[in-house]
Amino acid sequence: MLEEGKALIGTLSRLKYDMARDRALEPMPADGEALVDEYNAELARLEERGQNTWFTAPWLYAECYLYRLLRSLFATSEHWKLFDPFFAQKLYTYKGSGTAVHRLAVTLAELESEKHIIANDPEKLKVLFHEMAQMCLWGNATDLSLLTNMTPEDIENLQTIGRDAQDARKEFILKDDQNAAWEHITTLKDARIDFVLDNAGFELFTDLIFADFLVSHTPFVSKVVFHPKSIPWFVSDVTPPDFAALLDVTSLPLGPASEQLERAVARWNAYLADGTFALSVPRDAAIGAQDEIVNFWTSPWPYWDIRLRAPKVWDALCGSGLVIFKGDLNYRKLTGDVRWPVDTPFETAVGPLAGAFPLLSLRTSKADVVVGIPRSVAEALDARDEKWRTNGRYALVSFVPRGES
Numbered sequence: 001m002l003e004e005g006k007a008l009i010g011t012l013s014r015l016k017y018d019m020a021r022d023r024a025l026e027p028m029p030a031d032g033e034a035l036v037d038e039y040n041a042e043l044a045r046l047e048e049r050g051q052n053t054w055f056t057a058p059w060l061y062a063e064c065y066l067y068r069l070l071r072s073l074f075a076t077s078e079h080w081k082l083f084d085p086f087f088a089q090k091l092y093t094y095k096g097s098g099t100a101v102h103r104l105a106v107t108l109a110e111l112e113s114e115k116h117i118i119a120n121d122p123e124k125l126k127v128l129f130h131e132m133a134q135m136c137l138w139g140n141a142t143d144l145s146l147l148t149n150m151t152p153e154d155i156e157n158l159q160t161i162g163r164d165a166q167d168a169r170k171e172f173i174l175k176d177d178q179n180a181a182w183e184h185i186t187t188l189k190d191a192r193i194d195f196v197l198d199n200a201g202f203e204l205f206t207d208l209i210f211a212d213f214l215v216s217h218t219p220f221v222s223k224v225v226f227h228p229k230s231i232p233w234f235v236s237d238v239t240p241p242d243f244a245a246l247l248d249v250t251s252l253p254l255g256p257a258s259e260q261l262e263r264a265v266a267r268w269n270a271y272l273a274d275g276t277f278a279l280s281v282p283r284d285a286a287i288g289a290q291d292e293i294v295n296f297w298t299s300p301w302p303y304w305d306i307r308l309r310a311p312k313v314w315d316a317l318c319g320s321g322l323v324i325f326k327g328d329l330n331y332r333k334l335t336g337d338v339r340w341p342v343d344t345p346f347e348t349a350v351g352p353l354a355g356a357f358p359l360l361s362l363r364t365s366k367a368d369v370v371v372g373i374p375r376s377v378a379e380a381l382d383a384r385d386e387k388w389r390t391n392g393r394y395a396l397v398s399f400v401p402r403g404e405s
């Protein structure tokens, strides 16, 4: 096992070397796992166009290829088949998020104690929705692929929650469709909503809080389906084992409000047991487990062609009361990761997805594509902060309703 581990490290070093020298991407090995033919067919097309090296391939394809290739190295090993090289880092960072996690657990416990008051006060419910949506939005600021150089204090600052912190951050929300999203939600009755998840740890914790708020405190939602990835992906994306780890009381961050935190986790486990919460794959699915729905999330494709490429995913999403896409990569895939003018309407950028199902994207911006904001706003940002599109400080809340049929 040790020898094989050392050989894997050697292979990874060679891969890094090849990347830095702009070498050609090798065909994906036939490892018996999902999407090998799809990745290779696209690579062959890129080769025909002379775009098959690390610096010339489209960024979206190259990044997805990298994580799929990493999986392949482990999948074809003898002893490391189920190994997630990022698991320890994900858990460590989650355990370091104790301050924010415990504060959120206290907030949730306070909501519980006011349940009847909230239920009869539509204005209060709306205000709470905004707070929850923003908490879940900023939960996306702390993913490990971007923050490898941050100290625990930096991360804690990003995770500061509460009304004041949220008010201070409002000006960083460049597009804000929260009102439209809430109006839509209030038209639902006992609906199912879907979360296309992004990062494990703190972000997943905020997703669960948001989901808990919607099912426990509103009459609009009664079921939430969470869609994880089946392989280690973009460092910190949620896999089924990450989901299980978050719901395991033995891996909770240490902190002052452990009673409230344990209560929240117990409720989520009860929701999973009675079907109020569900994972789109079996909860004990191992790394690399396949099915048509879960495979699609680790393909290199933008989402415009979901209907053609993954009809089961399409059917599942079309049956949802609201599909919440978390994070930057989902936003890139929703908009095709193309160089849209910034004032392109989000509805236009999502192409054939517009109107198919109610869609809410909660994204802090870590990549170049940004749509749905006035040109003047982008120009002002360009003038004062050249990294505004990629530094994770700015966010977009983008909603498209279901179209008339």
Ligand SMILES: O=P(O)(O)OC[C@H]1O[C@](O)(CO)[C@@H](O)[C@@H]1O
Pocket (backbone or CB within 6 Å): 063, 140, 143, 145, 146, 198, 199, 234, 326, 327, 328, 329, 330, 332, 364, 366, 367
């Ligand atoms: O976890 P998120 O929000 O999807 O962010 C992933 C983003 O991080 C990067 O890998 C690096 O910034 C981007 O390429 C990618 O879009």
